[in-house]
Amino acid sequence: MIPAKFDWKIDSSMIDENQNRISRELGIGSLITSILFSRGYKDASAIKEFLSPQLSNLRDPYLLHDMHKACDRIKSAIQNNEKITVYGDYDADGITSTAIMYETLSNLGANVNYFVPNRFKDGYGPNPNIYKHLISDGTNLIVTVDNGISGNDSVAIANELGCDVIVTDHHNIPDEIPDAYAIVHARYPGDEYSFGEFSGVGIAFKVASALLEEIPEEYFDLAAIGTVADLVSLTDENRILVSYGLAALSDTQRPGLSKLEKLAGIKTDNLNEQSISFGIAPRLNALGRISDASTGVELLTTFDEDLADELSHETENENKQRRKLVDDIFKQANDQAKKIADKNTIVVYGKDWHEGVVGIVASRLIEKYHKPALVLSLNTETNILKGSGRSIERFNLFKALNGVRSNMVSFGGHSMAVGLSVDLDNLNTVIQHLESYANENNITELQKPILKLAKKISVNQVNEQLFNQLQLLSPFGTDNEYPIFSFEADMVTNIQTMGKNNEHLKFKILGDNSSLNVLAFKKGNLANRLEGVSDCVSVAGHLEKNTWKGRTTIQVMLDDIFSDSVEIVDSRTNKLNKQMLNYSNSLYVFFNEKIYDKLKSLINDSSKAALFNNLFLSDNFDNIIFVDCPNSFEDLDLALNSVNKDSNLIMYFYKKNMVMNYAMPNRNQYADLFRFVEGHKDINLNKDINLLSNYLKIDINNLIFMLKVFKESKFISIDNGIMNGNRNPISNDITLTNSYKKRKQQYDIEKNLLIVNNSDFNKVIRSHFD
Incomplete structure (x- = not known):
């Protein structure tokens, strides 16, 4: 048995004639149409619009709340040479938002600079002291990007000091809205824009469009980075921004971006949304996590080749440092997590762990254990623990911890992620409350995450044409995930491990007349178990194109695998040795009394030996080992249906002379x-x-x-x-005659059990279970 990591939810709806008609009309496969129907695109026009993102479908930016007011104030500031400060944020979305707004205002002739908070000195979002400093330094207008909607105190101070604040943001709107000069937000209460899922850079792009009175195509590359990095919905206008942005990124005119792509190993002829997610965004985020995100804005906006080269290498070095910090801290955090494996929540901490990466470490702990995790850094001078928490799907971490808010120095966040500071003396109170809340809210029922599967398809359906049609759905991301399929496979073969430490797995799944390679990263430990269930395995994965030595094939990247059948280990042999009798906590089953009498004294002391008609029915063993070959299928049936199906079945079926x-x-x-x-x-x-x-x-x-x-x-x-x-x-x-029937039974047993291949052997064994 191989348990599934996820709870599989397969779209089992049938492809109807309406879908087939639309498929013919648009010239796409019915499977693609079916996937789009399940995602809410239910007619030809909606599907056509989705498949062909057009700039003409970008709405008028002035439909956003306060856009007219914001642009008028900015234009007035430019005209009067007022000093404008763009107040950004230190993640990839905030960096690209700052770059777009700063570059737009610069191109319009503004007296503009930018400020990106330092995670460690300034904290997240508007900082009242920073606002005071900026205003005392001559700033007349502050324009926030990717932050500000919760900056009531800072806006109030700016108002007192005679400085206007324009908030452009996308985060959730609090009960109390700041008294800013203008608030450009797609979900402003009572004046909602018809698409409310922009990232910070999406709002900045809309402001730039309004100010420039045209769609600023030169910012598509930046808009794509921030949108993908912030994991917002890749539908509607975001889909348009990213589609055009990916094309711009493959031929970007920004030397800093171009050099960063090369350092990240991104091939521009094959650049996609994953190039951002795993290449560009982590490097920009590393700046804010390790040092100063302002470097990222400068990198994206400079057109000086030498400076771009210098800044790109600095960014790459910061990313390498970030990765090493994550690896080092994760190792320590994981060692602690192992010691509390019986708990339903994870709280770990270390002395002076780097605060900029504890959130990543928490995410990695969740990936491994699928439990809510808090990762904290202890300041030994103040005895204050500061860090981040991440949650699992359907468990509200903010609500879980809000009950002990009074026991913390600071606390904030949302259902899936929190930030907190707590005195070491109060840590146990927080730990106990979180664990109790998790137990009271039945967290064990939530600890298997959901895996949404587009369809169940056969191995025979997979070809390059299907892969190419799936690419019509790209770019992929939130609300438009890459389709994951459940594959109907007759058999798993060619099982092998890969990697320096055999940590990865590769195998084939067979259909009626075709096969598919499957790659499974960090699943090498399943190789032996997979052999034991090779005829009854369910595979879930997504398709990927692989080119090797000029030959292109479509392969499956494994997302999950499971089998609810007993594991059968095929170890058939015509020779026995002492090592084969040395398994611990195992039941050795014999069919031949003479062989039983000869070998029973050699069995491991923690194991037992028995004849097939006298088994230990009430005992639980790790392995049931069938030593010699049964004389008939009746004997095999009696043995198989008398043992615990949760044990592994190891089949020696030793027979020295075959009839x-x-x-x-x-x-x-x-x-x-x-x-x-x-x-x-x-x-x-x-x-x-x-x-x-x-x-x-x-x-x-x-x-x-x-x-x-x-x-x-x-x-x-x-x-x-x-x-x-x-x-x-x-x-x-x-x-x-008895002699003839016995010989015929032995002949049939050998024919069906001893000379067949592994696949047929497993099928025969399973067919003899109840």
Whole structure:
């Protein structure tokens, strides 16, 4: 049995004639149409618009709340040479938002600078002291990007000091809205824009569009980075921004971005949303996590090749440092997590862990354990723990901790992520409350995350045409995930491990007349178990194109795998050794009493040995080991259906001499022996059986068997080794003799169990379970 990591939810809706009609009309596969229907695109026009993002579908930016007011104030500031400060944020969305707003205002001739808070000195969002400093330094207008909607105190101070604040943001709107000069927000209460899922950079792009009075195509590359990095919905206008942005990124005119792409190993001819998610965004985020995100704005906006080269290498070095910090802290955090494996929540901390990466470490702990996790850094001077928490799907971490808010120095966040500071003396209170809340809210029922599967398809359906059609759905991301499929496979073969430490897994799944390679990262430990269930495995994964030595194939990247069948370990052999008898906590099953008597004393002390008809039915064993070959399927049935199905089944089925090595005697051979017996008397079998075998040209093993059958049929008698034919023998059906039936049973057992391939062997064994 291989348990699934996820709770699979498969779209089982049928493809109807309406979908087939739309598929024909648009020239796309019915599977693609079906996926789009399940995602809410239910007619030809909606599907066509989705598949062909157009700039004409970007709405008028002035439909956003306060856009007119904001632009008028900015234009007035430019006209009067007022000093404008763009107040940004330190993640990839905030950096790109700052870059777009700063560059737009600069191009319009503004007296503009930018400020990006330092995570460690300034904290997140508007900082009242920073606002004071900026205003005392001459700033007349502050324009926030990717923050500000919760900056009531800072806006109030700015108002008191005679500085206007324009908030452009996308975060959730609090109950109390700041008294800013203008608030550009897609979900402003009572004046909602028809698409409310922008990132910070999406709002900045809309402001730039309004100010420039045209769609600023030169910002598509920046808009795509921030939108993908912030994990907002990749639908509607965001889909347009990212689609055009990916094209711009593949030929970006920004030297800093170009150099960063090369350092990240991104090939511009194959650039997609994953290039942002795993290449560009982590490097920009590393700046804010490790040092100063202002470097990122400068990197994105400079057109000085030498400076771009310098800044890109600085960014790359920060990212390498970030990765090392994450690896080092995760190792320590994981060691702590192992010690509390019986808990339903994880709270770990270390001295002076880098605060900029504890959130990533928390995410990695969740990936491994699928439990809510808090990762905290202890300041040994203040005894204050500061860090981040991440949650699992359907568990509200903010609500879980809000009950002990009074026991914390600071606390904030949302259902899936929190930030907090707590005095070391109060930590146990927080830990106990979180664990109790998790138990009271039945967290164990939530700890298997949901895996949404687009469809169940056969191996035979997968080809390059299907892969290419799936790419029509890109760019992929939130609300438009890359389709994951459940594959109907007849068999798993070619199981092998890969990697320096054999940590990865590769295998094939077979269909009726085709096969697919499957790659499974960090699943190498499943190789042996997969062998044991190779005929009844369910695979879930997404398709990827692989080109090797000029040959392109479509392969499956594994997302999950499971089998609810007992594991059968095929270890069939014609030789036994002591090591094979040394498994601990195992039940060794014998069919042959002589072999049982000979080997039972050699069995590991923690294990047991028994004959197939006298098993330990109430005992639980890790392994059930079938040592020798059964004499009949009836014996095998009795044994299989008397053991615990949760144990592994290890099949030696040892047999030294196989009856299949000698074909069952044919009618002519029986007739020759019968005629010989009729014509000869007093044959001394002890002395002359080899001569008789040579004379009749019958293998001696078959001859001995035939003589047993004849004796049992009363065709012959044998006294003290002397054989004679019986006078007037009764005509009997030799196939009804015990000797013949036993030989036939052994022949059938060997034919179906000992000489078949692994696939057929597993099928036979499973067919004999209840």
